[in-house]
Amino acid sequence: MIEWVDYDNAEYYVGKIGSAKFEINSGVGGMFGATFSFAGDCYPILSTAKTVAxxxxFCEWLARGYGLDTAKVG
Structure with missing residues (x-):
């Protein structure tokens, strides 16, 4: 399961599962962007999400694709 931390309701979330790390932040036009860090590499992965959920x-789906043990993301 990805464990998410909301930094002071600033629309900046960090999620970790094992050695993988996801960061979600608000972007231009109310869309949310995300980055994925795993095995020493960092990738931009999303720029069109309209909600944090x-x-x-999407981050959960990506984690499953990498074989990381994920459960329902809240």
Missing amino acids: EAKR
């Missing part, structure tokens, strides 16, 4: 679901 949508961005979290």
Whole structure:
């Protein structure tokens, strides 16, 4: 399960599962962007999510694709 931390309701969330790290932040036009860090590499992965929940679901899907043990993301 990805464990998310909301930094003072600033629309900046950090999620960790094992050695992988996801960061979600608000971007231009109310869309949310995300980055994925794993095995020493960092990738921009999302720029079109309209809600934090949508961005979290996408991150969960990506984590499963990498074989990381994920459960429902809240």
